[in-house]
Amino acid sequence: MRLATWNVNSIKVRLPQLLDWLAAAKPDAVCLQEIKTEEPKFPRAELEAAGYRAAISGQKTYNGVALLASAAAGLEDARAGIPGFDDEQKRVIAATVSGVRVVCVYCPNGQAVGSDKYEYKLRWFAALKGYLAAELERHPALAVAGDFNVAPEDRDVHDPEAWEGQVHVSPPEREAWRALLGLGLKDAFRLFEQPEKSFSWWDYRMMAFRRNAGLRIDQILVSAELAKRCRACSIDKAPRRLERPSDHAPVVAELA
DNA sequence: ATGGCAATGTTTCATTGA
Numbered sequence: 001m002r003l004a005t006w007n008v009n010s011i012k013v014r015l016p017q018l019l020d021w022l023a024a025a026k027p028d029a030v031c032l033q034e035i036k037t038e039e040p041k042f043p044r045a046e047l048e049a050a051g052y053r054a055a056i057s058g059q060k061t062y063n064g065v066a067l068l069a070s071a072a073a074g075l076e077d078a079r080a081g082i083p084g085f086d087d088e089q090k091r092v093i094a095a096t097v098s099g100v101r102v103v104c105v106y107c108p109n110g111q112a113v114g115s116d117k118y119e120y121k122l123r124w125f126a127a128l129k130g131y132l133a134a135e136l137e138r139h140p141a142l143a144v145a146g147d148f149n150v151a152p153e154d155r156d157v158h159d160p161e162a163w164e165g166q167v168h169v170s171p172p173e174r175e176a177w178r179a180l181l182g183l184g185l186k187d188a189f190r191l192f193e194q195p196e197k198s199f200s201w202w203d204y205r206m207m208a209f210r211r212n213a214g215l216r217i218d219q220i221l222v223s224a225e226l227a228k229r230c231r232a233c234s235i236d237k238a239p240r241r242l243e244r245p246s247d248h249a250p251v252v253a254e255l256a
Numbered sequence: 257a258t259g260g261c262a263a264t265g266t267t268t269c270a271t272t273g274a
Contacts, residue, residue: 009273010263034273036264061264062272109273117272149274168274203274204261215274247262247274 001073001098001255002027005145005218006239007106007201007248011035011066014246015043017239022050025236025252028073029097031104031145033248035064042066057081059090065104065146066093073098085127092128094135100226100255101139103132105146110167118167121149125176133183142223143255144185147201147248149217150177152187156216158199168215185221188233188253200235201248209240220253229256 004027008014011032022030030052035042038058047054052068055078069075078095081087094103105128110121136142150173154160163169181187189198199214208214222230232254240249 013263034263111272111274166274201274206260208261217274244262 003029003143004250004252005031005220006250007033007147009034009246011037017242019050021239028070029102030068032066033106033147035066036061037064055093055095057090057093063089063091063106065106067095067104069097082127082131101142103144107149109149113167113170122172122176129179136183136223140225143226144221147218151215151217152177158213180221184224186227188220188222188230191230192233198235200251204247218248218251220251231256
């Protein structure tokens with residue numbers, strides 16, 4: 001099974017690129033973030049014509065997530081949000097695809113350390129941890145894929161000195177991210193040898209992509225059982241090179 | 257110390273993102 005995650009930064013704008021990418025990369029499941037669209041305007045028909053079903057938790061303007069699965073893989077028991085965590089922001093959609101419980105997440109940005117949004121980000125991560133702990137008991141084959149908005153280590157940051165203490169790398173955020181590993185999850189990307197300076201997001205400004213001035217904030221976390229089945233994990237930079245790209249690149253994991 | 261770029265809404269700029 002090929003599992004991918006991609007923050008598309010608007011499904012409406014990126015649909016042609018997404019359809020091209022699905023045809024080229026042939027993933028079995030894709031977690032999408034920042035679709036910025038409510039369910040009625042989600043391009044369900046176009047994706048079905050491409051062979052994918054979708055579970056959606058949509059929202060206008062901001063956030064919004066979707067989980068795509070090929071017709072062969074199936075899409076069962078879809079559930080939106082974090083149970084018991086009241087949140088108007090649509091950031092989580094989970095479903096079972098080909099026997100794997102897939103949780104698609106768009107973690108909060110946090111805006112600035114110490115801000116209200118930062119406090120919300122930390123509260124949100126604590127709620128996610130509780131949810132995933134319960135899900136792991138029910139689903140030994142579990143993957144959590146998405147935009148975590150945390151660069152876990154300095155090697156995931158193009159300029160750690162410039163970013164020190166900033167949102168996405170601050171110690172409390174990194175602790176919140178590492179707490180997910182404490183549940184027994186593994187960062188699929190780090191199960192394998194990787195090129196130095198591997199990133200998944202580059203600012204639209206300052207020619208950041210050409211300078212490879214990025215962060216690795218999009219990840220696929222896998223349970224111990226899935227880690228044993230994981231054969232590869234990589235970042236596909238090709239869509240970031242296109243005209244009018246998302247600022248994020250897809251991350252892809254191969255599961256036996 | 258700040259903007260830079262992009263998407264959205266119902267817009268003529270504000271908000272958010274990372």
